[in-house]
Amino acid sequence: MKHLIKPILFIFLPILLLGWVKDVYDLKIPKGFPVPIIPENNQLNNSRIELGRRLFFDKIMSRDSSVSCGSCHKPELAFTDGDKLGIGIRGQKVSRNSPTLTNVAYNRYFLMDGGVPTLEQQIIVPVQEHKEFDFHFALIAHRMQKDSSYVQSSRKAYNRKPDAFVITRAISAFERTLISGNSNYDKFKYQGKSNALSNSEKRGKDLFFSDKLKCAECHTGFNFTDYSFQNNGLYLNYLDSGRMRLTSLESDRDLFKVPTLRNIALTAPYMHDGNLATLESVIEHYEIGGKDNPQKSKKIKGFKLKESEREDLIHFLEALTDSSFINREINAMLN
Ligand code: HEC
Numbered sequence: 001m002k003h004l005i006k007p008i009l010f011i012f013l014p015i016l017l018l019g020w021v022k023d024v025y026d027l028k029i030p031k032g033f034p035v036p037i038i039p040e041n042n043q044l045n046n047s048r049i050e051l052g053r054r055l056f057f058d059k060i061m062s063r064d065s066s067v068s069c070g071s072c073h074k075p076e077l078a079f080t081d082g083d084k085l086g087i088g089i090r091g092q093k094v095s096r097n098s099p100t101l102t103n104v105a106y107n108r109y110f111l112m113d114g115g116v117p118t119l120e121q122q123i124i125v126p127v128q129e130h131k132e133f134d135f136h137f138a139l140i141a142h143r144m145q146k147d148s149s150y151v152q153s154s155r156k157a158y159n160r161k162p163d164a165f166v167i168t169r170a171i172s173a174f175e176r177t178l179i180s181g182n183s184n185y186d187k188f189k190y191q192g193k194s195n196a197l198s199n200s201e202k203r204g205k206d207l208f209f210s211d212k213l214k215c216a217e218c219h220t221g222f223n224f225t226d227y228s229f230q231n232n233g234l235y236l237n238y239l240d241s242g243r244m245r246l247t248s249l250e251s252d253r254d255l256f257k258v259p260t261l262r263n264i265a266l267t268a269p270y271m272h273d274g275n276l277a278t279l280e281s282v283i284e285h286y287e288i289g290g291k292d293n294p295q296k297s298k299k300i301k302g303f304k305l306k307e308s309e310r311e312d313l314i315h316f317l318e319a320l321t322d323s324s325f326i327n328r329e330i331n332a333m334l335n
């Protein structure tokens with residue numbers, strides 16, 4: 001027996017170590033991007049991310065097993081759904097348009113009114129909302145516990161059986177990997193490829209960043225948002241009072257978080273209620289200068305574009321699509 005110990009250690013120790021090493025996830029940070037903050041108690045590894053991805057697309061999360069996170073956040077649409085308003089269980093419409101989860105790891109707060117401080121806490125919202133999953137963590141965990149592969153993955157990822165802790169941590173770990181920074185614009189701007197943008201896209205970029213259009217006064221930085229709350233004059237009278245829903249402050253009436261514009265060509269329809277169907281209609285909105293809502297930002301003033309300039313601007317917005325990210329996520333979902 002004794003003479004076997006050495007060979008066993010020789011063979012199995014490296015395998016064990018390799019397994020441990022392999023479970024380290026290498027979060028690739030695109031050039032020009034900062035490193036996102038990953039909470040101390042939910043560091044990324046492959047087991048956590050894989051469990052989170054499985055849960056994200058699993059309909060057992062909803063009461064009647066008809067909807068998953070992925071029903072409203074589809075990879076092929078940069079994690080939106082193409083509908084004006086998100087559609088939850090029993091075909092019920094929620095009150096807002098499903099936002100992209102592109103680069104969600106960088107958000108300082110979540111939801112359009114900024115009411116939720118962490119990704120882990122955000123998951124509680126769709127799980128309990130009557131129009132989304134209308135469900136409870138204990139019941140999701142119960143369903144997972146009946147599936148030995150879930151129990152196994154849960155132990156591997158967090159060293160405990162499926163529960164609310166595991167569900168919220170694993171899905172958040174997965175969401176933090178949805179980093180997209182390899183669009184043609186990124187290749188041009190951060191990767192030194194001066195011909196990654198066409199001439200029209202370059203002209204559109206210059207318009208976007210110009211003093212005349214002022215888009216980059218709100219849609220700024222590597223993620224095309226300053227994360228502030230603004231009114232862009234969509235309506236005179238809003239049905240949804242935006243950040244005021246959270247704070248009850250009159251000064252927050254009709255303000256919404258400035259959204260990222262990454263992968264914007266894939267995420268129609270636009271705005272908090274999905275009321276603008278196309279990028280053309282968005283540009284038309286800004287050209288007119290929106291409606292005279294008393295809360296409207298001074299930066300929204302309107303401007304005039306020639307037909308060819310309008311096309312250039314749209315071409316630039318389309319150059320923010322990162323197809324390598326989208327394809328990677330579609331493939332990971334199918335596997
Ligand atoms: C019925 C459609 C629907 C389902 C199902 C759904 N979401 Fe959402 N999601 C939305 C809508 C709509 C919003 C915007 C809500 C708001 O801002 O008030 C949103 C917002 C978010 C945000 C905030 C993004 C940001 O930029 O602030 C995250 C993160 C998110 N969802 C993740 C998830 C996860 C994880 C699940 C599954 C547990 C899920 N969603 C299920 C529709 C849905």
Ligand code: HEC
Nearest residue numbers: 213214215218230232256258259270271272282286297299
């Ligand atoms: C004062 C800040 C501000 C400026 C300037 C601004 N935007 Fe916006 N933008 C916003 C806000 C806030 C929203 C979300 C509004 C809502 O949900 O109702 C938004 C939404 C959008 C959307 C839709 C995003 C989505 O996911 O639905 C697009 C596209 C867009 N803006 C493009 C532009 C362009 C192009 C310009 C320049 C012509 C511009 N914006 C200027 C604040 C601004």
